[in-house]
Amino acid sequence: AQSVTQPDIHITVSEGASLELRCNYSYGATPYLFWYVQSPGQGLQLLLKYFSGDTLVQGIKGFEAEFKRSQSSFNLRKPSVHWSDAAEYFCAVGLYSSASKIIFGSGTRLSIRP
Amino acid sequence: EAGVAQSPRYKIIEKRQSVAFWCNPISGHATLYWYQQILGQGPKLLIQFQNNGVVDDSQLPKDRFSAERLKGVDSTLKIQPAKLEDSAVYLCASSLGFGQQETQYFGPGTRLLVL
Numbered sequence: 457a458q459s460v461t462q463p464d465i466h467i468t469v470s471e472g473a474s475l476e477l478r479c480n481y482s483y484g485a486t487p488y489l490f491w492y493v494q495s496p497g498q499g500l501q502l503l504l505k506y507f508s509g510d511t512l513v514q515g516i517k518g519f520e521a522e523f524k525r526s527q528s529s530f531n532l533r534k535p536s537v538h539w540s541d542a543a544e545y546f547c548a549v550g551l552y553s554s555a556s557k558i559i560f561g562s563g564t565r566l567s568i569r570p
Numbered sequence: 571e572a573g574v575a576q577s578p579r580y581k582i583i584e585k586r587q588s589v590a591f592w593c594n595p596i597s598g599h600a601t602l603y604w605y606q607q608i609l610g611q612g613p614k615l616l617i618q619f620q621n622n623g624v625v626d627d628s629q630l631p632k633d634r635f636s637a638e639r640l641k642g643v644d645s646t647l648k649i650q651p652a653k654l655e656d657s658a659v660y661l662c663a664s665s666l667g668f669g670q671q672e673t674q675y676f677g678p679g680t681r682l683l684v685l
Contacts, residue, residue: 555669556668557626560612
């Protein structure tokens with residue numbers, strides 16, 4: 457069955473350090489790929505999405521993600537994190553059997569060390 | 571532009587009781603989604619509406635959950651009777667159109683605790 461995996465449950469980085477959150481998916485073709493962020497008490501907010509074309513996607517809040525077909529990965533990166541980036545991050549993939557459904561990974565909680 | 575509104579924000583009930591959640595999507599958004607997010611997991615789609623018709627309810631436990639979207643605007647999700655395992659955050663989202671490429675806008679969620 458199609459799936460999306462976020463191998464890191466919790467990551468802590470120092471403020472100002474670089475960040476990379478991992479996401480792997482299982483799907484034969486190129487799916488639609490998304491990263492969402494969920495701050496405490498808030499709903500999910502779309503950071504960026506990839507459908508086709510340039511494999512490096514720029515998003516909001518200084519985030520970017522790179523689609524690597526050979527590795528079935530869509531990792532999220534930020535060159536320098538801020539304390540306000542502390543949140544839960546979810547990778548999601550479009551379900552190939554559905555025209556409209558996406559499925560979410562289990563999330564990675566990001567903590568920022570002052 | 572107003573976002574997706576949900577109420578209540580929190581609800582505590584005992585098992586076997588019933589509960590209802592309300593969602594008002596962004597004005598003009600045709601597609602509305604209800605997700606269940608259990609602690610430590612990602613959101614799971616329960617039901618999806620396009621206007622007032624159901625597109626996907628394959629993951630909705632229909633023996634106890636029901637949802638409606640009358641007039642294609644706001645929506646209600648009901649659980650009757652509730653079980654302990656229904657404790658979760660229930661998220662409502664909406665999108666302008668239909669399809670995986672559409673950006674989904676999420677509400678703040680309703681946190682349900684079943685005792």
